[in-house]
Amino acid sequence: MIDRSALMATYAEPPVTFVRGEGSWLFDDHGHRYLDFLCGLAVTSLGHARPEISEAICTQAATLSHVSNLFGNELGPQAASLINDLVSxxxxxxxxxxxGNSGAEANECALKLARRVAPGRHLVVTTLESFHGRTLATLTATGQPSKHQAFEPLPTGFTYVPFGDLDAARRALESLEVAAVLVEVIQAEGGVNVPPRGYLPALEAACREAGALFMVDEIQSGMARTGSWFAFEDEGLTPDVVTMAKALGSGMPVGACWARSEVAAAFKPGDHGSTFGGQPLAMSAVLATLQTMAALDAPRLATEASERLVAGLMRLDGVVGVRGRGLLLGAVLDKPISGEVVATALKNGLIVNAVRPDTIRITPPLTVSAEEIDEALSRLESALRSVKSAEVVS
Ligand SMILES: Cc1ncc(COP(=O)(O)O)c(C=O)c1O
Structure with a gap:
């Protein structure tokens, strides 16, 4: 048993301690193996210990891991160029x-940029049930009042509208103080919520009309997870700002904020920065991740695996629907028992998580095999069956 008493208690006591990973599998400190259908919350999208990534990181660590942003390094500009190719x-x-070094920092950059682009306009509109991070500003941007209460008073400058409600967004945009709308294309932490078709393009159009920036948070949905490099592509959007993190460095801490040139130009030297942002070690992981994803045609992998996984989920007794796209999925249960099912699945060697009382989030690696999908479905089916039969007995 590992003594965790020196750690701040910001996380619940973990049920398992992992010591090693390989592809879609994790191994705990007792030698048990688990199918990882969560990927550290959509981070290890190329699986664990992917050789191209570990080799790139090891080589870079032995060459040059850090230089300050007072000087240049060769990898940051290359990584930025690859990201710009994909987004543009x-x-x-x-x-x-x-x-930066995280999703929250990518969003912080977006929020500061919005204020810098439009002096005098300081409001950012976000959606209820959204999740944008845990720093004070990104927590406030997060449209979940229950997460706000303990930290009040919060920074000012945010206003919230229901996700999918275009009229509410249009009303919010009537204020001349609105600098930007920040929105997830698919709300991930909030329950894998997909907005009605047409909502996001109309929201973008409303931003254009109001002279506000349209910023999309692709921190969880980006990097091929939904079957496109970015989920906004499926909606035909042309955002001003795109934030990404999670899978971008395959587990190396890194976040990025892309902005259209006219918008990015608002930042002048000294406006923003981060000691570790863009340092060679993380950049080596970004380059290896993007190159490997491109070589594998990661969006196609996600789309193909999704077909088998969604069809299999829909056949399970107790699953009444599947929300999401590609490999960012929420399996909707007929009863609010997701917590029990997730805990039982873990005992069966399958890692997934509960995002709502009736919804299980499933985000396997994009490289998952057909056999692994079938195995995960069978472990989930057995978890569903045991929770339901325990309910009948009690
Ligand atoms: C959509 C979205 N935005 C922002 C974040 C915050 O990212 P991080 O935890 O890396 O700060 C998350 C994390 O779950 C996320 O899902």
Whole structure:
């Protein structure tokens, strides 16, 4: 038993301690193996210990791990250029990238940029049930009042509208103080919520009309997870700002904020920064991740695996629907028993998590095999069956 008493109690006591990972599998400190259908919350999208990534990180660590942002390094500009290639193809305009170390920092950059672009306009509109991070500003941007209460008074400058409610967004945009709308294309932490078709393009159009920036948070949905490099592509959006993190470094802490050139130009030297942002070690992971994803055609992998997984989930007794896209999925149960099912699945060697009382989030690696999908479905089926039969007995 590991003594965790020196750690702040910000996380619940973990049920398992992992010591090793390989592909879609994790191994605990007792030698048990688990199918990882969560991927550290959509982070290890190429599986654990992917050789291309570990080799790149090890080589870079032995060459040059850090230089301050007072000086240049060769990898940051290359990684930014690859990200710009991916985003600009879909968003239709060139842009620049700022690197931080997490999703929250990517969003912080977006929030500061919004204020810098439009002096005098300081409000950012976000959606209820959204999740944008845990720093004070990104926590406030997060549209979940239950997460706010303990930390009041919060920074000012945010206003919330229901996800999918276009009229509410249009009303919020009537204020001349609105600098930007920040929205997830698919709300991940909030329950894997997909908005009604047409909502996001109309929201973008409303932003254009109001002179506000349209910023999308692709921190969880990006990097091929939904079957496109970015989920906004499926909606035909052309955002001004795109934030990403999670799978971007395959587990190396890194977040990035891309902005269209005219928007990015608002930042001047000294406006923003981060000691570790864009440092060579994390950048080596970003380069290896993006190159490997491109070589594997990761969006296609996600789409193909999704077909088998969604069809299999829909056949399970107790699953009444599946929300999401690609491999960002929420299995909807006929009863609010997701917590029990997730705990039982873990005992059966399957890692998934509960995002709502009736919804289980499933985000396997994009490289998952057909056999692993079938095995995960069988472990989930057995967890569902045992929770339901325990309910009948009690
Ligand atoms: C959509 C979204 N935005 C932002 C974040 C915050 O990212 P991080 O935990 O890396 O700060 C998350 C994390 O779950 C997320 O899912």
């Amino acid at each position: 193809q879909a968003a239709g305009s060139d842009g620049q990238v700022f690197f």
